[in-house]
Structures are given as C-alpha cells and as structure tokens.
Amino acid sequence: MVSRHTPRTRARDIDRALVCGRLDTAYTDGQLDFGEHRDRTARAMSAKTLGELADLVRDLQPPEDSGDLAAPPPGRRPGLRRAAAVTVAVAAAAAGAAVMLSDGDGPAPGPAAVREQPAAPVAVPDDGVDPIVVTPVRPLEPGGFEAVLAAVRDRFGNTVVYRLVLRPERAHIERALPDEPGRIATYTYAGGALRAQPVTVQRFPGYQDFDLGAVDAGAVTARIAEAPALVGLPGGTVSHVSFAHDGTPAVTIYVESGDGTRYVKILFDGGVLGVF
Numbered sequence: 001m002v003s004r005h006t007p008r009t010r011a012r013d014i015d016r017a018l019v020c021g022r023l024d025t026a027y028t029d030g031q032l033d034f035g036e037h038r039d040r041t042a043r044a045m046s047a048k049t050l051g052e053l054a055d056l057v058r059d060l061q062p063p064e065d066s067g068d069l070a071a072p073p074p075g076r077r078p079g080l081r082r083a084a085a086v087t088v089a090v091a092a093a094a095a096g097a098a099v100m101l102s103d104g105d106g107p108a109p110g111p112a113a114v115r116e117q118p119a120a121p122v123a124v125p126d127d128g129v130d131p132i133v134v135t136p137v138r139p140l141e142p143g144g145f146e147a148v149l150a151a152v153r154d155r156f157g158n159t160v161v162y163r164l165v166l167r168p169e170r171a172h173i174e175r176a177l178p179d180e181p182g183r184i185a186t187y188t189y190a191g192g193a194l195r196a197q198p199v200t201v202q203r204f205p206g207y208q209d210f211d212l213g214a215v216d217a218g219a220v221t222a223r224i225a226e227a228p229a230l231v232g233l234p235g236g237t238v239s240h241v242s243f244a245h246d247g248t249p250a251v252t253i254y255v256e257s258g259d260g261t262r263y264v265k266i267l268f269d270g271g272v273l274g275v276f
Contacts, residue, residue, distance in 0.1 A: 007051025013172055014197045017186045019044045019053045021201030026060045028205060042254055042263070045165050045172070046239045137192055139166035140224055140238055145217050148173070151194045152212065155187075159212040162203070164243040174201075176209060210245040219270025220251055227253040231262035231275050248273075 020041055027037035040056045047053045137147040148171045153159050156175065162184050165172040170190035177183045177200065186197040220241075228236040236257030243251050250273060254263045265273040 005050055007049060007054070009050045011047050011050050011053055013170070013188045014186070014199050015050065015053055016044050016047060017172065017174075017197065017201060018199055019047075019056060022057050022060065022063070024202060024204040025063070026057075031060055042240075042242070042252075042261075045242065046167075046254065046256070136169075137189075138168060139171045139189070140168050140241065142221050145215070145221060147192075148189050149212050149215075149217070151189055151192075155194050160209050161212055161243070162207065162209050164212060166241040166243075167239075176203065206246055208245040208247075210243075210249050212243065214249065215243070215251070215268045216270055220266070220268070223251070223264070223266050223270050223272075224253055227264055228255050228257075230264045230272070231255045233257040233259060233262055236262075 023032065023037055023040050023044060026032045027034070032040065044053060044056055047056070138144050139148055145166065148164070148166065149159055152161065152173060161173055161175050163172075163174040170188060173187040173189060173194070174184045175187070177185055182203050183200045184203055185200050188195050188197060223230070224238055224241060227238050228234050233255050236255040236259075239254045239256045239261070241251060241253050243249075249268050250265050251268065252263050252265045254261060262276060264275045267273060
C-alpha cells in the first residue's frame with residue numbers, strides 16, 4: 001500500500017519541536033532575524049497541520065546533511081505532486097518525522113467482519129469501594145501549571161527546564177541532556193503522564209535553563225485569564241503559553257482571534273513586560 005503526506009495531515013508535538021529546531025538553526029546562521037525567529041517559533045508551536053509547518057520553513061535553506069531529494073517522476077497527478085512537495089518541506093524541517101496516511105490507491109478493503117452480538121450484561125455485586133475518577137488536566141486552566149510542575153518534579157527530581165509550552169490539552173517540556181547540555185530533549189505531558197519524545201534539538205544561543213519553581217503560579221494563571229483583554233482581543237482565546245529565559249525569565253501568552261494573533265509578555269511574578 002502506498003503512503004503519502006498531505007498538507008492537511010495533523011502535526012504531532014515531535015513535528016513542531018523539530019521545526020522549532022530548524023528555526024533556531026536558521027536564526028543562528030543568519031537566515032532569520034530575531035523578530036522573524038520569534039514569530040515563526042510561536043506559529044510552529046501552535047501549528048495544527050504539516051502544511052502549516054512546511055510554510056514556516058519553505059524559504060529556508062535545507063540542513064547541510066539533508067541531501068538532494070529527487071523530483072517526482074513526470075505524469076503524476078497534481079495532487080500527488082503537491083503532497084510530495086509538502087513531504088519534502090516537512091521532511092527537511094523535521095528530519096523525516098511526519099505522519100503517514102493511506103494513499104487510497106491500494107487494494108480495495110475486504111468485506112466487513114460480522115460483529116458478534118454483545119453478551120447480556122451481568123450484575124456485579126457492590127464491593128464497597130468508591131470508584132476513582134480521573135479528571136483530565138488542562139494546563140491553561142487553574143491548577144494546570146501546578147500539575148505539570150508536579151509531573152516534572154516527579155520525573156526528574158527537580159523543576160529545571162529549558163523551555164515549557166502549555167496548550168489547552170497538553171504541555172511540551174524541553175530539558176538539557178544531563179551528559180550533553182548543548183542538546184535539548186523533548187517531552188510531552190498529556191493525560192496526566194509525561195512521555196519522552198524520540199528527538200533532541202540543539203540549544204538556542206542566548207537561552208538559559210531556569211527553575212519553574214520560581215514561577216508565581218497564581219499570578220501567571222490570572223494573567224492567562226486576562227490575556228485576551230490585555231492584548232485588545234476580548235473575543236480571542238489563548239492558544240498557548242511559553243516559558244523561557246532569553247536573558248530575562250519570562251512568560252509569553254499568545255491570543256488568537258479572527259482579527260489575528262497578539263501576545264503579552266510577563267515576568268514570572270505576573271508583572272507585564274509588554275503587549276505585542
């Protein structure tokens with residue numbers, strides 16, 4: 001069965017992290033200026049599809065070790081040529097990490113299996129133990145940051161990170177490798193679990209590790225709730241929140257609406273640095 005990517009294929013956290021690594025490299029070697037790097041990184045963090053990620057690196061030179069990629073053979077359908085172009089862009093950005101979809105040109109599926117009739121329900125006697133109800137953690141809501149902080153502490157024994165990004169349903173954590181501090185490992189927090197991603201990226205010049213324990217969780221949570229009004233988009237929603245130390249430990253809260261995207265940058269104690 002033939003597999004391919006499409007521009008609408010959903011992006012994974014690993015795809016976003018690898019594209020951010022490409023953007024860091026592009027800034028380091030002079031392809032992007034500071035503002036371009038900042039804006040593209042923010043867009044990569046909130047990208048929903050591989051097509052959106054490909055657009056962010058389309059005008060960048062490929063990595064030195066990516067090699068030449070052969071053009072698709074003539075006569076292929078325009079849709080497949082477009083899919084191949086997106087595949088090349090994202091493969092260069094994410095070093096081959098992308099989601100594969102069925103092409104639809106493979107053999108027709110066989111007949112549907114006959115479903116078994118469900119067995120009649122059997123009454124289970126009450127054992128007297130109350131059920132455990134697990135409430136999904138939503139990092140952008142009250143208590144969400146604290147839950148992520150606790151997961152980081154439980155996993156690593158401390159709360160020092162390189163970068164943290166909170167999203168509505170999950171969080172993205174980056175930490176320096178213990179034996180190679182110039183390389184950054186990535187982790188995803190979702191459903192109450194912290195999982196390592198099979199990728200590392202190069203540390204971005206000027207960015208330092210910092211302790212999440214220094215963050216005033218209550219003050220930052222309040223600013224997240226206030227962010228749409230603070231940036232002048234009262235009908236907008238917070239797409240993601242980034243914690244980083246680029247000389248000043250700060251939190252950047254991004255708000256999206258039909259009128260565009262704006263963000264407010266605050267200190268760890270909630271003090272506002274600026275609205276952009």
